[in-house]
Amino acid sequence: MTDKPMSNRPMQKFHGSCHCGAVQFEIETDFPELTQCDCSICRRKNALMVKVHESKFRLLAGEDSLTEYQFHTRTAHHFFCKVCGIYPFHRKRIAPDHFGVNVFCLENFDPTGIAVRQAVGAAMT
Known part of the structure; x- marks a missing residue:
């Protein structure tokens, strides 16, 4: 048995980018759930993420346009575009082999109907 939400959606590829287009990426997911975190940085950036x-x-383009921000335990790697400042994704703290991708950076994506889990990042030590 798994504690991971199951999705009845098919795996799909999505193209994503920052606002100015310098950073371009592609993901494949079935969107089992979306997360919204309450840690200090996530509250401020107000992103809705898919793992x-x-x-x-x-990453298709823009590696040289990314800047990285770390805080607290310096385990998670938050990436922002140096040109427009948009946060497209981060490498996760708890699951470093996963990215948290800002779904608002995905082209033609509508989050309607996908469960949103409230992640408790503020309480992580």
Whole structure:
């Protein structure tokens, strides 16, 4: 038995980017759930995220346009575009082989109907 939400949606590829288009990426997911975290940085950036295994994430362009921010335990790696400032994704603290991808950076994606889990990041030590 698994504690992971199951999705009845098919695996799909989505193209994503920052606002200015310098950072381009592609993900493949079935969107089992979306997460909204209450840690200090996530509250401020107000992103809605999907967890994607690193094998299902591909950076297409803009590696040199990314800047990284770390805080607290310096385990998670939050990436922002140096040009427009948008947060497209981060490498997760608890699951470092996964990315948290900001679904608002995905082209033609509508989050309607996908369960949103409230992640308790503020209480992590």
